Amino acid sequence: MQKTSRQLENAFVKKQKIISIADFLNGCTNSFSQIAITFLAAILFFNHQVTFGVVIAAGNFSTSILSSLLTITTAMTRMQSVQEINKQIIELQQFNRPSKKPNNEIYSISTHNLSISFKNGETLYYPNLEIKKGEKILLCGDSGVGKSTLFKLILHQIKPTSGQVIFKDKYNRKLEPNYAQIGYIPQDGHLFPVSISDNITMFNASLNSLVKKFVERTCLKKDVLNMSNGVETKVDLDKSNFSGGQKQKIILARNEIRNFPIMLADEATSAIDSTNTYHILKNLVSSNQTVIVIAHNLDPITENLFDRKIHLKYER
Numbered sequence: 001m002q003k004t005s006r007q008l009e010n011a012f013v014k015k016q017k018i019i020s021i022a023d024f025l026n027g028c029t030n031s032f033s034q035i036a037i038t039f040l041a042a043i044l045f046f047n048h049q050v051t052f053g054v055v056i057a058a059g060n061f062s063t064s065i066l067s068s069l070l071t072i073t074t075a076m077t078r079m080q081s082v083q084e085i086n087k088q089i090i091e092l093q094q095f096n097r098p099s100k101k102p103n104n105e106i107y108s109i110s111t112h113n114l115s116i117s118f119k120n121g122e123t124l125y126y127p128n129l130e131i132k133k134g135e136k137i138l139l140c141g142d143s144g145v146g147k148s149t150l151f152k153l154i155l156h157q158i159k160p161t162s163g164q165v166i167f168k169d170k171y172n173r174k175l176e177p178n179y180a181q182i183g184y185i186p187q188d189g190h191l192f193p194v195s196i197s198d199n200i201t202m203f204n205a206s207l208n209s210l211v212k213k214f215v216e217r218t219c220l221k222k223d224v225l226n227m228s229n230g231v232e233t234k235v236d237l238d239k240s241n242f243s244g245g246q247k248q249k250i251i252l253a254r255n256e257i258r259n260f261p262i263m264l265a266d267e268a269t270s271a272i273d274s275t276n277t278y279h280i281l282k283n284l285v286s287s288n289q290t291v292i293v294i295a296h297n298l299d300p301i302t303e304n305l306f307d308r309k310i311h312l313k314y315e316r
């Protein structure tokens with residue numbers, strides 16, 4: 001979602017740039033044509049070929065006709081650039097709805113000889129892992145061991161230097177995954193400057209009726225009750241009117257409401273107190289989704305909510 005919203009933002013910037021260039025060219029052509037017509041009429045007047053009244057009429061004519069032309073060309077340019085934006089918004093909304101095609105449902109995710117080298121010379125090596133459909137995995141390991149990078153490799157956001165991430169279907173056949181089936185909460189998730197409710201639904205009106213349920217499931221209800229406008233309270237990015245934990249609960253609700261078959265949560269509860277973390281994760285693992293949660297320092301009772309724990313270590 002972050003990636004697509006960034007793309008949308010870039011599209012808006014591009015649109016603005018095209019409009020500015022088009023406005024500039026339209027304006028230049030308009031001014032030049034007005035001056036040229038009036039100048040031509042003036043030359044004809046000094047050559048005694050036309051009367052002074054014709055010079056005035058030519059000036060008025062060029063002003064009104066060319067101004068109208070300017071309005072029309074400006075409007076057409078804007079309409080064309082809006083078409084492009086509309087196309088992108090439709091694509092974004094499609095991204096918003098996970099596809100439920102049964103024939104490419106992911107039954108397992110495995111890593112095979114996976115490693116990635118960065119430009120600074122650092123290389124991360126991963127053990128061979130296999131995560132089955134419906135499993136609830138706690139992924140932990142020291143800071144910098146490569147947990148977030150593993151999620152990015154699974155999501156195909158970055159490419160491995162060696163090895164591969166393999167997705168398989170029900171019949172154990174390799175599968176080209178539909179990445180829209182995978183819900184992802186990045187370590188640095190963002191809110192948008194709209195209401196809590198819109199931040200959760202991301203303007204997908206068909207999810208409006210589910211907001212209340214997911215506000216409860218993510219322990220956000222108590223926070224929302226203390227706000228004068230409830231779920232309609234607007235996020236003010238300048239004033240930071242939400243705590244770190246409240247932001248994380250909204251981002252969790254945004255992902256959970258979509259009921260992705262697979263959910264990758266990267267330190268999605270790091271700013272939330274341990275009692276609420278327990279309840280949020282308990283609700284998360286009670287679904288039939290495949291869930292992989294990266295977390296540090298969970299208490300033993302919360303750790304026990306998961307089927308198993310994968311502890312990443314530095315490998316060579």
Ligand SMILES: Nc1ncnc2c1ncn2[C@@H]1O[C@H](COP(=O)(O)OP(=O)(O)OP(=O)(O)O)[C@@H](O)[C@H]1O
Pocket residue numbers: 118119120122124141142143144145146147148149150187
């Ligand atoms: N794009 C990149 N360029 C260079 N190095 C990178 C890049 N992405 C990650 N790394 C390095 O890879 C290592 C693993 O990073 P990663 O973010 O996956 O760690 P992590 O296990 O999620 O740590 P934390 O628990 O602190 O979030 C770090 O040493 C990091 O500096």
Ligand SMILES: [Mg+2]
Pocket residue numbers: 147148149187266
């Ligand atoms: Mg990380």
